[in-house]
Amino acid sequence: MSVGGDARLGQLAWENLTVSAETKVLDRCCGSGQTKPFMVQYSQDVTGLDASPLSLQGARKNVPSANYYLEAFAESMPFPDCQFDTSTQQRCDARSATGAIATIFQEVYRAVKSGGLFILVDFHRHTNPVFLPGLAVFLWLFETETELGSLLAEVGWRSYNSEEAQQPKIYAGGSIQVIQVQKSVDSCQLTVDSCH
Template sequence: MPAPTPGNLYTDLSAYYDGFCHEVDYAGQADFLQRAFDCLGASGGRDYLDLACGTGQLLEVMQRKGFSVAGLDNSPQMLAATAQRCPQAALILSDLAAFEIDSRLDLISCLLYSVHYSHPVAALAETLRRAYRALKPGGLFIFDMVDKDGIQNRDAVTRLTRDGADFTFRSGWRHDGDSETLELQVAIRREDADGVRNWEDRHRMTAISRSGLDTLMRESGFTTTLLERDFTRLREWDGRSFNVLVVGQKPWDDHAATPDSVR
């Protein structure tokens, strides 16, 4: 077997990222965000930020829904692809726990479990604090998470044929059941007439329980609603599944004027 190719996997293969994610229903995610925002949001605007935006596929759909969009990612290659897809989007090159925006956003999302990239737990807490700071009163931060007690140590496999080559994309979480470190293992195999190349990458992510996340949300100032991770409808979490959609709202306080829609 050929040795893995050195270098950054997502840098080398960013042009193929959309293909690796072809099974992701970005339109369905956008519909869900719209419904949740209409039902639970109360900030009065439509300024939207997607954290870990990748190549901007979700941003593109949200822009068509009438939102003013911005995207954040720590990969310049991903943001370059986003700029081509959404030329009007404001783009931020930053880690999740380092962005600085003050009280001007109505909606923030971080889907595909990307909030777990904030590692360790202290970084996740900082990401939540910064999201809270970035929202207007009544604004929402919506993200998905998996309780560490429900992590399954198995791989998902996606296959893609592009540019005369066959790609196999394999990814999976590994967790020892105890620590706050969750490891994402990613491997990509490219086969064409010239032979085989392999890429491998490992990312440290944060493993946290749902109750632990509840504590962080409360300490950040959010009021929290938990929903089933079902993008087809708004459904309250039944208390049994390990994968949840978290809706955090920045409350109105005595110094903010409550809009007519929530009086």
């Protein structure tokens, strides 16, 4: 199921996207910062969020160039509305109930600016039977059974590249999915006048 390690996994999320030094990035559920080295090469404004103090300690050590790390739960992030240009998430919590995942997606929607992006990389039901024997238990434990695309659409996210047929992008024999969605351009103006 190799895609080239954590560095390549991080790069898959950013394919065909433009990121500048000023892009405000929220790395939600950042863990110990495995994919963050790629992000800080392009943006000087990366914030890591995770509920685990131990993971955040590792992230600070592994990627000290990220500007901020915060301990908090994804269901209730302590950020104002429309603060980030982009939010990323590597690996959904497959054991979360569908309602909890929808709540997290709504919270990310709230924190991202109008026209901003949410990039999700997650395990997916594999489509290649060759991978089944060696990965069956691993994927049973960690793959997300919930149809993430429909949950994202219910919250208000729409396909970033307007090519619905390409969402999600599937890698590693169908075991990894990359979803890039965008918040509608005027959504923050409807709820918060100070957003742009």
